[in-house]
Amino acid sequence: MVKDQEFLEKKALYCLGLAKKMGATQSSVVVNNSISETVNFRNKKLDESNRSDDLGINITTYIGKKKSSISSSNLLNDNLNTLIEKCVETTKNTPEDEFNSLPDKDLLAKTIKDLNLFDDTHVENDQKINYLKKLEASASDDKRIINTESSFSENKSNFILANSDGFCNGYKTSSFTASSVTVAKDEKSMERDYEYTNKCFLKDLDDAEELGKLAATQTIRKLSPKKIGSEKISVIFDKRIAKGMLSTFASAISASAVSRGTSFLKDKINQNIFSKRINIIDKPDILKGLGSRYFDSEGVKTETLKLVDQGTLKHYLIDTYNGKKLNLKSNGRCGGTSNLYFDNGNISFKDLLNLNSKSIYITETIGHGSNIVTGDYSVGATGFLVEQGEFKYPINEITIAGNFKDMFKNIILANDLEFKYATNSPTMMIDGMVVAGK
Amino acid sequence: MSGFFEKSDLSRNEAENIISETLQKCDDGELYLENSKSESILLDDNKIKNSNYTSDLGFGFRAISDEIVAYSHSNEISKNSLKQSSDNLKSTLKSAKGTYNHAIPKSNKKYYDNINPIEQKSLNEKIKILNDVNEYIRSKNNDVKQVTANFLGEQKSIEIIRSGGETLSDVRPLIRFNVSVMLEKNGRKETGVYGIGGRQSYDSYLKEDNWKNVCDEALRIASVNLESKPAPAGEMKVVLGPGWPAILIHEAVGHGLEGDFNRKKTSAFHNLMGQKVASEGVTIVDDGTIDNRRGSLTIDDEGTPTEKTVLIENGVLKNFMQDRLNARLMNTRSTGSGRRENYRHVVLPRMRNTMMLSGKQTQEEMIKSVDKGIFAVSFGGGQVDITSGKFVFNCTEAYEIINGKIGSPIKGATLIGDGPSILKEVSMVGNDMMLDPGIGTCGKAGQGVPVGVAQPSILINKMTVGGTKL
Numbered sequence: 001m002v003k004d005q006e007f008l009e010k011k012a013l014y015c016l017g018l019a020k021k022m023g024a025t026q027s028s029v030v031v032n033n034s035i036s037e038t039v040n041f042r043n044k045k046l047d048e049s050n051r052s053d054d055l056g057i058n059i060t061t062y063i064g065k066k067k068s069s070i071s072s073s074n075l076l077n078d079n080l081n082t083l084i085e086k087c088v089e090t091t092k093n094t095p096e097d098e099f100n101s102l103p104d105k106d107l108l109a110k111t112i113k114d115l116n117l118f119d120d121t122h123v124e125n126d127q128k129i130n131y132l133k134k135l136e137a138s139a140s141d142d143k144r145i146i147n148t149e150s151s152f153s154e155n156k157s158n159f160i161l162a163n164s165d166g167f168c169n170g171y172k173t174s175s176f177t178a179s180s181v182t183v184a185k186d187e188k189s190m191e192r193d194y195e196y197t198n199k200c201f202l203k204d205l206d207d208a209e210e211l212g213k214l215a216a217t218q219t220i221r222k223l224s225p226k227k228i229g230s231e232k233i234s235v236i237f238d239k240r241i242a243k244g245m246l247s248t249f250a251s252a253i254s255a256s257a258v259s260r261g262t263s264f265l266k267d268k269i270n271q272n273i274f275s276k277r278i279n280i281i282d283k284p285d286i287l288k289g290l291g292s293r294y295f296d297s298e299g300v301k302t303e304t305l306k307l308v309d310q311g312t313l314k315h316y317l318i319d320t321y322n323g324k325k326l327n328l329k330s331n332g333r334c335g336g337t338s339n340l341y342f343d344n345g346n347i348s349f350k351d352l353l354n355l356n357s358k359s360i361y362i363t364e365t366i367g368h369g370s371n372i373v374t375g376d377y378s379v380g381a382t383g384f385l386v387e388q389g390e391f392k393y394p395i396n397e398i399t400i401a402g403n404f405k406d407m408f409k410n411i412i413l414a415n416d417l418e419f420k421y422a423t424n425s426p427t428m429m430i431d432g433m434v435v436a437g438k
Numbered sequence: 439m440s441g442f443f444e445k446s447d448l449s450r451n452e453a454e455n456i457i458s459e460t461l462q463k464c465d466d467g468e469l470y471l472e473n474s475k476s477e478s479i480l481l482d483d484n485k486i487k488n489s490n491y492t493s494d495l496g497f498g499f500r501a502i503s504d505e506i507v508a509y510s511h512s513n514e515i516s517k518n519s520l521k522q523s524s525d526n527l528k529s530t531l532k533s534a535k536g537t538y539n540h541a542i543p544k545s546n547k548k549y550y551d552n553i554n555p556i557e558q559k560s561l562n563e564k565i566k567i568l569n570d571v572n573e574y575i576r577s578k579n580n581d582v583k584q585v586t587a588n589f590l591g592e593q594k595s596i597e598i599i600r601s602g603g604e605t606l607s608d609v610r611p612l613i614r615f616n617v618s619v620m621l622e623k624n625g626r627k628e629t630g631v632y633g634i635g636g637r638q639s640y641d642s643y644l645k646e647d648n649w650k651n652v653c654d655e656a657l658r659i660a661s662v663n664l665e666s667k668p669a670p671a672g673e674m675k676v677v678l679g680p681g682w683p684a685i686l687i688h689e690a691v692g693h694g695l696e697g698d699f700n701r702k703k704t705s706a707f708h709n710l711m712g713q714k715v716a717s718e719g720v721t722i723v724d725d726g727t728i729d730n731r732r733g734s735l736t737i738d739d740e741g742t743p744t745e746k747t748v749l750i751e752n753g754v755l756k757n758f759m760q761d762r763l764n765a766r767l768m769n770t771r772s773t774g775s776g777r778r779e780n781y782r783h784v785v786l787p788r789m790r791n792t793m794m795l796s797g798k799q800t801q802e803e804m805i806k807s808v809d810k811g812i813f814a815v816s817f818g819g820g821q822v823d824i825t826s827g828k829f830v831f832n833c834t835e836a837y838e839i840i841n842g843k844i845g846s847p848i849k850g851a852t853l854i855g856d857g858p859s860i861l862k863e864v865s866m867v868g869n870d871m872m873l874d875p876g877i878g879t880c881g882k883a884g885q886g887v888p889v890g891v892a893q894p895s896i897l898i899n900k901m902t903v904g905g906t907k908l
Contacts, residue, residue, distance in 0.1 A: 049530040192825035367830035380830035399904025436671035
């Protein structure tokens with residue numbers, strides 16, 4: 001069982017009291033506990049079991065405009081005394097920063113409505129094993145599948161965030177995850193692919209057999225890939241890759257990148273950065289949402305933001321420190337976005353494939369090729385050649401490149417949005433990207 | 439020996455008894471205890487933005503029966519907590535009927551000193567250097583718009599208690615100093631990043647004004663990028679500079695030679711042992727025994743002394759990198775490559791300092807031989823798909839080569855290649871092997887560990903460059 005609210009709260013308040021006694025003018029503390037139990041299978045047999053019990057504390061102390069922080073996994077009072085003393089001492093010796101402060105009191109979250117983020121169900125190892133047996137049987141059905149690895153994981157977390165302005169709140173969350181990674185082989189090649197399901201509630205998990213089958217199908221269809229020539233072409237991004245464009249967008253509108261001047265979207269508020277068809281929403285209060293939260297990591301209330309409205313950038317993601325630097329109020333985005341998504345486009349997946357006589361469909365990218373300063377994008381990619389709306393053959397060992405400023409303007413979205421991750425996009429097409437191959 | 443049991447209701451003796459009892463019918467396993475202290479100080483946007491100190495303590499208890507690994511970890515070193523972990527392991531391995539392998543090689547060699555780098559320089563001294571770095575860079579160039587500099591220091595003490603009470607321990611220092619500069623000129627922004635580090639004290643790395651070299655290098659890279667034009671797209675010849683570009687070796691072949699992927703036959707290299715996988719003249723080693731290097735280890739995280747493992751000798755595949763589990767299942771010995779990020783994670787076979795050794799040619803000869811291609815000097819990072827063998831890395835400083843001469847700098851682009859075949863495309867190996875500056879972190883299965891790389895200049899006949907210019 002994860003530690004209860006009472007235990008975490010007691011530790012948090014102990015730290016706040018101690019920090020004050022030792023000379024901190026303000027302080028904040030997070031205490032968290034998470035327990036996860038995972039079972040891994042490989043080739044239809046038990047491979048690994050893993051139980052982890054993590055307790056952690058993070059304390060920030062302020063003396064006027066000076067600030068420093070410590071973190072530890074050792075919550076014995078003895079150790080906390082030593083660490084807080086060290087933290088206050090370090091704070092004294094750290095130069096002032098005029099923007100350092102706790103969040104404005106009137107922005108702190110006050111009321112909390114239940115978003116259904118915790119499922120108390122415990123899955124015994126035998127149940128996990130049963131799920132994985134079914135999954136692996138289905139994943140290894142085709143004889144071209146030569147290796148299967150799958151995993152079932154149950155996570156329970158609890159935390160308390162408290163600060164010297166009287167904020168003290170926290171809540172339990174749960175997640176259940178199952179995944180399947182398969183390797184397929186033919187005379188010419190060996191390929192790997194995966195599928196997974198992650199839900200707040202156990203009963204919402206995808207069916208084991210379906211999951212295994214999907215992983216296998218997605219792997220087998222990649223066999224015997226070809227390398228294509230270099231050309232300018234429309235690129236269609238599978239949903240699992242398209243969501244990465246949103247993550248890059250979120251990094252580029254974080255108040256930190258904007259205030260430091262290191263984002264290609266600096267000073268773009270109220271400007272069209274996407275085409276008029278595009279809306280981007282960050283919604284923290286989705287029931288059972290994987291990115292749902294009651295307040296941000298400073299305790300500031302979070303509300304739904306339409307970050308991009310008909311192509312126009314409307315908000316940055318603002319925390320207290322960088323907000324003060326930009327002369328803007330925090331909008332409860334310390335720690336980033338919650339449930340971030342593109343609104344659906346107005347054509348079907350099938351019509352998207354048919355928009356051009358020839359395009360490529362990308363199912364995986366590798367490499368860290370997104371530059372937030374310049375907007376340049378260049379990554380390795382794997383996928384399929386699409387002609388007249390049909391998947392012709394798998395392709396690999398190519399790169400796709402462009403610049404986000406142009407790419408964002410050219411995004412066309414299908415109407416197949418699903419809430420599978422915390423950040424979600426419908427299938428996406430971007431015209432005029434450069435593919436490098438042969 | 440660190441006092442892991444000092445403030446606990448669990449005595450060393452009791453712990454040893456629980457360990458031996460739990461591992462009775464297992465093939466292998468151990469209790470891994472870890473106490474780490476780390477400090478990071480960050481200067482950004484003209485200010486000391488953050489100073490953070492972390493102390494982390496915990497254990498990981500592992501039991502192995504045949505191919506099955508049971509693992510349990512906790513922050514609490516107590517009787518109750520260890521017993522709970524023990525029960526958890528036993529419930530997974532109900533049917534274990536193995537014989538514990540007590541054999542573990544010994545060595546007295548040490549590759550770094552038992553120091554705590556955090557305590558060896560005061561906070562005020564570190565803050566002063568960071569402020570000096572900021573002023574120095576901003577005074578050198580009027581186009582500087584942003585400077586970020588940081589110190590990361592760590593001391594990690596580990597202890598491994600095996601069945602029967604055999605105990606192995608190590609204290610590992612690690613530091614890193616990083617500088618990032620952003621320039622803006624005529625509305626265009628570009629960054630340059632450089633850093634140094636290793637298992638040593640700050641003073642050994644930052645003698646007098648040594649930090650200025652790091653600043654100069656970051657500034658130089660940013661200035662070069664400010665003049666860069668779009669990179670070409672397509673297959674061409676690539677000359678790689680010495681040192682850090684060896685992350686090509688790390689991604690292209692290193693990961694594929696780790697024992698686990700080969701035991702599971704999911705690596706593109708699994709059936710190539712003893713075969714020619716690289717051009718003549720290409721020799722690659724993975725070496726944990728270089729003094730004070732970032733990837734060096736006195737013992738690995740299972741207690742095996744590290745070594746210099748020959749992976750590829752003159753083009754022929756000789757060895758995989760092994761931890762104890764994969765070595766046993768593949769009927770070979772551990773190469774001291776068993777590593778974990780910390781006590782929260784299971785051991786995996788990992789790289790240490792992966793190096794391609796020097797050949798005979800000069801970098802000049804290589805560039806002269808290229809009609810159309812690129813010269814890549816520095817990279818940001820890389821990634822590999824072990825199974826298909828395809829790997830990428832991102833250039834952060836590169837130039838075009840036209841008719842045997844170095845031309846304009848080009849924008850950052852991803853290079854993509856095929857691991858098992860790329861080393862056969864190496865047509866020249868330089869005489870200028872260089873170690874990287876000590877900044878690498880390798881990620882695998884969600885675990886990051888410090889690593890090093892080294893190589894001489896090399897010429898690759900054919901690679902796909904992911905630029906935008908057709």
